Amino acid sequence: MAKYNDLNPKEWKKYSDIYTDTLWLIDKRDNSGVHSGAYHGNFVPQIPNQLLKRYTKKGDWILDPFMGSGTSIIEAQRLGRNSIGIELQQEVAKEAHQRVIIEKNEICSGRICIGDSRTFDVQQILNKEMINNVQFVIFHPPYWDIIKFSDNPNDLSNSNSLDEFLNNFGDVIDNTCKYLEKNRYCALVIGDKYANGEIVPLGFYCMNLFIKRDYKLKAIIVKNFEDTKGKSNQKAIWRYRALASDFYIFKHEYIMVFKKVK
Numbered sequence: 001m002a003k004y005n006d007l008n009p010k011e012w013k014k015y016s017d018i019y020t021d022t023l024w025l026i027d028k029r030d031n032s033g034v035h036s037g038a039y040h041g042n043f044v045p046q047i048p049n050q051l052l053k054r055y056t057k058k059g060d061w062i063l064d065p066f067m068g069s070g071t072s073i074i075e076a077q078r079l080g081r082n083s084i085g086i087e088l089q090q091e092v093a094k095e096a097h098q099r100v101i102i103e104k105n106e107i108c109s110g111r112i113c114i115g116d117s118r119t120f121d122v123q124q125i126l127n128k129e130m131i132n133n134v135q136f137v138i139f140h141p142p143y144w145d146i147i148k149f150s151d152n153p154n155d156l157s158n159s160n161s162l163d164e165f166l167n168n169f170g171d172v173i174d175n176t177c178k179y180l181e182k183n184r185y186c187a188l189v190i191g192d193k194y195a196n197g198e199i200v201p202l203g204f205y206c207m208n209l210f211i212k213r214d215y216k217l218k219a220i221i222v223k224n225f226e227d228t229k230g231k232s233n234q235k236a237i238w239r240y241r242a243l244a245s246d247f248y249i250f251k252h253e254y255i256m257v258f259k260k261v262k
């Protein structure tokens, strides 16, 4: 049995729900229980669900430094994993807390913290929980300025340049992954952006931040995304613009998995 999950490869036929390919086509978000698609910029629960089943065991600790509406905390609770979420915006964190406690799982802890993940004192939370490290970190940062999440200058979506965004994200990696147990995994969920007539490959720039820090790249998964309601009304106009110009309309984002080996 692998040391980082509860799967038994000999019983591989039992795991038809677990993806093993690098193309994830998810046609409908899981809206069960307290999950809700209402937070603009959230990810589908299937992403943390798949990653947690594959890279963690029951009782492990998960850290989400860009918690948003708490999707990964809810999934961690459902799967019997302990979790810590950090979110910059107090109101967003409070709202997440309201939903997380509705599905409270008595056998694990779902802790929600408010703060800037570049500088947040994670050690103090680990001390309170009497643990030394976490076994998985899931990063779903702003895709730079594609969605402006707040007016707070510490919000990564308010970074003034690509370099500033990457420096800020690097600071979050350093401040959180130092608590990731050796030989365990972290994942990045991110999309690219288009500006001034060219693609800004945020996914690959961010991937390099991990590689520079000696993390082993384990997966580059391409996941489809469906249009938000607002965008789907504009489908025809975007199709017209694409045909009249030289670009393709983004329909995918990346999920990258890294292993901490040092």
Ligand SMILES: C[S@@+](CC[C@H](N)C(=O)[O-])C[C@H]1O[C@@H](n2cnc3c(N)ncnc32)[C@H](O)[C@@H]1O
Residues within 6 Å of the ligand: 039, 041, 042, 043, 044, 065, 066, 067, 068, 069, 070, 071, 072, 086, 087, 088, 089, 092, 115, 116, 117, 118, 140, 141, 142, 143, 149, 150, 154, 155, 156, 157
């Ligand atoms: C892409 S969203 C994450 C959504 C989340 N996965 C969900 O399902 O709701 C990014 C989040 O990061 C938060 N954020 C931005 N800068 C931050 C920082 N420096 N520290 C902590 N959170 C930050 C934003 O407020 C936003 O809620």
